[in-house]
Amino acid sequence: MKSDNKLAGLGLLTAISASLCCITPVLALLAGTSGLASTFSWLDPFRPYLIGLTVLVLAFAWYQKLKPQKQIDCCDTTEKTPFIQTKKFLGIVTIFAGLMLAFPMYASVFFPKTTNQTIVTDKSNIQTAEFTINGMTCSGCEVHVNHEVNKLTGIVKTTVSYENGNAIIEFDQTQTNIDEIEKAIEKTGYSVTDKKEIK
Structure with missing residues (x-):
């Protein structure tokens, strides 16, 4: 019976480990320390193995629990x-x-909704920039970056993709700039490895 408990504990541990890279941004946001968000992003390549291990361990625990016991x-x-x-x-x-x-x-349901109502008086002031971001591993990371960038004034539109590892952001250059946006992204704990203006 004690081995069943160890298996259940191991299954739970591997399940939490498999999602730690996505849980951390939410915990960091709730704690107000968003710089810790990418702490466990190194676990992302191991996620499929951790998921498989979780399923195997819990399946074996259920097998042990449901198999007929010898009666004395x-x-x-x-x-x-x-x-x-x-x-x-x-x-x-x-x-x-x-x-x-x-x-x-x-994970995205845990992030507060941020909407920016930017009034653009001159469309020639709108600039688009692409930021290459390292450390994003899931849609929760996208929402985290989006949330932080939308705190800035002058943001018109944000498109963040963890799959592409980038963020394309339209903004009013009279109200904010590329450097301020980069600081906002890096405040989340993810690092900007490249930034460029899109014509």
Whole structure:
């Protein structure tokens, strides 16, 4: 029975590890220390392996829990099973692990909605710049960068992509500039490796 608990614990640990790169930006934002957001981005390449390990470990834990136990006829064993060794506990661990593995899909709901209402008086003041960003690993990272950039005045439109590793931002150059936008992006903990104006 103790091995079941160890398996459940290992399954939970690998599930949390698999999503740590996406959980950290949310925790950093909630704690007000958004610079810590990319701390666990190095785990992203290992995510598929951690997901596989989580599934295998939890499947084996369920196998151990559901396989028929040998009955010993010599004595009465009506001792109550501790909650931590029950199927209900393993079920809770499995559901929590599933929620952790799916976290990147719904991480954006934890970020406050930021909308910028920029009034543009002269369209010739609109400038578009592309920033190459290192460290983004999921859609939660996109929302985090988007949230931080939209705090600036003069932002007209932001398009952030973790898959492309970039952000394309339209802004009113009379209200903000490329350097201010770069600082806002780097405030999240991700690093800008290149920036260029798009004509």
